[in-house]
Amino acid sequence: MNNCITLRQAQVNQKLRICSVGAQGELGRRIRDMGLMPGVEVTVVGKAPLRDPVALRLRDFTLTLRNSEADHIVVELVEG
Template identity: 70%
Template sequence: MSEPFCLRKAKVNQMLKIVTVSAAGELGRRIRDMGLIPGTECKVIGKAPLRDPVALRLKDFTLTLRNSEADHITVREQEG
């Protein structure tokens, strides 16, 4: 099993599973409201030229996160 790492460090086309969301308060609520909760599988589908923001595909939609938001999300690479 792979070691958890920060979502900011994920590579394009990498399949991931969210391990933790460490943001608190309004930011934490907003992140969770977008469906980014522990156990959710997602895929990094793109990054802007300066690596900010990062585009994710999860469930049936695409969303983008700033690196400052992605820093609060710990993921693990999905195997298989």
């Protein structure tokens, strides 16, 4: 768990794997509904012109979320 960072800190085009989702309640539910679950691989594919929100690429689709929401998601870098 040493190389774990929050999703907000991730750079564009880094390959990441979700370690945990800390959000509760509605936000947590919405994050899970969209398939952001521990173990899922994601890539930050872009940031909005004001660096917030961010666009995330999952294997089959792209979604966006705000930095304040990304704070609840802990990710680790995937090598290669």
